Every structure is written in C-alpha cells, then in structure tokens.
Amino acid sequence: MAAVAPPTTWHQHPNPRPHPASSTFTPPPPPQTRPHGRFQYASPLATRDIPIPLPPRNEKELTRELLITILDYFATLIPAHFNGLPLRLVVHGGACMLLHPGLYNLAKQQEYLSARSHSRSHSSPHSKLPRRISTRDVDYIHRSFVAEWHALGVMDAEERIRRCIRLTAGHFGLGADWMNADADVALPMALDAHGKQYDPIYHSALQPHNVALHTVYTAPNGLLRLISVPPVWSIALKLVRYTKYDPGDICLLLRNGTNLNNVHWTPATLASWLRTDAAPMSFELWTAAKLHELHERIRHAIGGVEAWEGEGQRDGQGQGREARGR
Numbered sequence: 001m002a003a004v005a006p007p008t009t010w011h012q013h014p015n016p017r018p019h020p021a022s023s024t025f026t027p028p029p030p031p032q033t034r035p036h037g038r039f040q041y042a043s044p045l046a047t048r049d050i051p052i053p054l055p056p057r058n059e060k061e062l063t064r065e066l067l068i069t070i071l072d073y074f075a076t077l078i079p080a081h082f083n084g085l086p087l088r089l090v091v092h093g094g095a096c097m098l099l100h101p102g103l104y105n106l107a108k109q110q111e112y113l114s115a116r117s118h119s120r121s122h123s124s125p126h127s128k129l130p131r132r133i134s135t136r137d138v139d140y141i142h143r144s145f146v147a148e149w150h151a152l153g154v155m156d157a158e159e160r161i162r163r164c165i166r167l168t169a170g171h172f173g174l175g176a177d178w179m180n181a182d183a184d185v186a187l188p189m190a191l192d193a194h195g196k197q198y199d200p201i202y203h204s205a206l207q208p209h210n211v212a213l214h215t216v217y218t219a220p221n222g223l224l225r226l227i228s229v230p231p232v233w234s235i236a237l238k239l240v241r242y243t244k245y246d247p248g249d250i251c252l253l254l255r256n257g258t259n260l261n262n263v264h265w266t267p268a269t270l271a272s273w274l275r276t277d278a279a280p281m282s283f284e285l286w287t288a289a290k291l292h293e294l295h296e297r298i299r300h301a302i303g304g305v306e307a308w309e310g311e312g313q314r315d316g317q318g319q320g321r322e323a324r325g326r
C-alpha cells in the first residue's frame with residue numbers, strides 16, 4: 001500500500017484543509033458565545049454535604065466498567081449545580097483509551113494476537129507492551145471549560161464542577177484528583193489570525209467531525225458528554241511523555257487511523273502529520289536533542305504498527321492453513 005503523503009508546509013495557525021490522515025481539522029476560532037441571560041442556579045450545597053477530608057491522590061484503579069458507573073453518577077449531580085444545562089468536557093489520557101469503543105476493541109484484538117503468538121513458535125512484540133486495563137483519573141481541559149462558561153455569564157463554573165468532582169469522589173471512595181486538569185499547565189496555546197490567544201487542542205476537539213468520531217462517553221440523562229482530543233493531539237502529548245502505557249496507546253491510535261482512513265504509516269508520514277495538525281507544539285523551536293528523541297520515539301511507535309500488521313497477516317495465514325487441514 002502506498003504511503004499517504006501529508007502536506008509539507010507548517011502552519012502556526014489553524015489549518016483550513018484536513019490532512020488525509022487526520023480525523024479532524026482546525027478552522028479559525030468561532031465567535032464568542034453570547035452570555036446566557038437567564039441562568040439561575042439551585043442553592044449551593046452546604047459544605048458539610050461534601051465528604052471532607054478526601055485523599056489528595058486517587059489510588060483506586062478505575063476499569064472501563066467502573067469508570068462508566070462513576071461518570072453516570074457524576075452526571076446526576078449536574079442538574080443541581082448547572083441548572084440542568086448539559087456539560088461537555090474535553091478529555092485526554094488513559095480514560096479516553098478505555099472509553100473509546102474503537103480503541104477498546106482494538107486493544108482486545110491486540111491482546112488476542114499476543115495470546116495466539118504464545119501458542120506458536122514466534123513471539124509477538126505486542127506481548128511486551130503493558131496492557132491498559134484501568135486508569136486512576138480522568139484528565140480534562142479545565143481552563144477552556146471555565147472560559148466557555150464565563151462566556152455564558154457563569155462566573156463560578158470552576159467551583160461548581162469541583163463540587164461535583166468532590167461529591168463523586170466521596171461517594172465512591174476516590175481521591176480528590178480522580179478527575180483533574182493538572183496537565184493544563186503543559187498544554188500549548190496559540191494565536192489566531194487576529195493575534196488573539198486561544199486553546200488549539202480544545203478548539204480542535206469541538207469540531208463536528210471530531211465530536212462525531214471521538215465522543216467517548218454520553219450520560220444516560222444526556223447531561224454529560226466526554227469528547228476526546230483529536231488523535232493527532234493524543235499522539236503528540238503521548239510522544240512527549242512516552243512512559244509505560246504511551247507506546248501501546250500510540251500503536252492503537254495509529255491502527256485506528258488505518259482502519260478509518262486506510263493510512264499507511266511511516267515515520268515521515270507521522271512526523272509530517274504532527275508538524276501540520278499539531279503545529280502549536282512549536283517543534284521548530286525544540287533543541288536538536290529533543291527532536292532526536294522525538295524521532296526515535298516516532299520510529300519506535302511505527303515499528304509497533306508494522307509489527308501488528310505483520311502479526312495480523314501471519315494470523316490470517318495460520319487460520320487458512322488450519323482450515324485447509326480440516
């Protein structure tokens with residue numbers, strides 16, 4: 001299969017045309033939302049209703065099933081805190097990998113291929129990748145969530161969502177940071193065509209195509225949606241960190257891109273995609289040592305995808321031989 005050649009130009013501002021390997025694109029920021037003229041809250045909950053103290057760090061492992069149960073409960077708190085208006089949170093990290101049905105199913109497939117390799121003479125490279133079966137937190141972008149509600153005339157959205165987080169933590173015996181925005185300080189900002197600062201990751205996540213493909217959770221009562229950041233940003237952030245689960249997560253994200261858009265990944269394809277669709281990372285300002293480290297990680301990630309494709313081909317050939325033997 002021929003490699004998909006991504007655009008070669010770099011853009012400091014949102015790219016008006018979608019990349020062939022991308023599941024979203026970033027048009028210019030939308031106009032500011034008008035404040036909601038009749039927003040009224042129910043009375044705030046008394047402090048004694050919030051379990052205090054809570055452990056500062058959550059040590060409880062959250063499986064996919066438990067995480068959904070927790071989010072379902074969290075959503076029931078929204079009417080009393082946000083006057084019944086729905087919340088949408090832009091999320092990233094391990095929770096997205098667990099909640100996204102496509103990525104979750106790919107993880108199961110990866111596990112299957114690894115298990116089959118143990119019954120044969122060869123060893124699958126996927127057997128060496130740590131299996132993500134749980135997470136300890138939900139990472140969300142808080143800064144733009146608060147700004148969005150400020151634009152609606154709601155100035156205490158931060159206090160209200162933190163109350164919901166703490167009440168949920170108390171109900172399930174979780175640490176206070178089971179839902180947090182600690183990573184916000186490390187996420188890049190960008191300037192639009194008019195020189196106004198905006199949040200490129202948050203904005204990209206809310207584009208209709210990304211919302212359609214990467215809404216990873218919707219509450220039964222319809223009052224809470226979790227939308228994953230676009231895959232290019234998930235991969236960019238994971239390449240920067242690249243610890244424990246990140247290589248396996250990137251492999252799943254790239255494989256999902258192949259399934260959606262028939263992309264043949266190479267180191268050059270991935271590097272160019274990052275330069276165009278994650279331009280606010282400002283790779284051109286990185287030191288030579290950091291760029292070398294990034295390219296080594298890219299090559300390692302692509303190697304995982306290529307090994308997966310080879311493993312699938314061997315599995316298909318093996319099943320064909322088994323069928324002929326019968």
